[in-house]
Amino acid sequence: GAVVSQHPSRVICKSGTSVKIECRSLDFQATTMFWYRQFPKKSLMLMATSNEGSKATYEQGVEKDKFLINHASLTLSTLTVTSAHPEDSSFYICSARRDREETQYFGPGTRLLVL
């Protein structure tokens, strides 16, 4: 159990468009979901933490108006990159955690390329 999926796995878009990435916990209810970003050969950086039904908590330096996070249900969180620019090109990974558990289960990641 504890499978997390992401969709799409890869997306290419034009500069100025918005892209939505979905993160789903397939076989458990995730009270908390996390969004990470990874640049090539760099470590993952936490972007934001979202709890179901409440606003996401963003890390310092992450623009909340640019990276919109919605955690509308216990199995789905979405990350929308608004008005994407080439510098937003990156690998985005989500993770999900059950209530009162410590383990985060990671999704397979979404590679975003903005042209």
Added chain:
Amino acid sequence: KQEVTQIPAALSVPEGENLVLNCSFTDSAIYNLQWFRQDPGKGLTSLLLIQSSQREQTSGRLNASLDKSSGRSTLYIAASQPGDSATYLCAVAPYNNNDMRFGAGTRLTVKP
């Protein structure tokens, strides 16, 4: 602010060799430490999770140790195989278990 460092950044070994990957962290007030494997362009696979009260965890050919007081963890891989080639990341979680901090990873290549 917690900082996680992994040494070496890259490692190439012949098949069959035993090897050790290192992870250090600056703040010893951690909740747990986790080792992950990441294949190119893929997500993370959790390998071992060590609670702050534990010294080590083992899974198959993998053994991870934790010395919280010195801010160090090692991942030992026995009898390495070409299929072990991947990037290995360590991550530490604070007591609220939210803000996991990752190292930059060690890229391991096991040559046949």
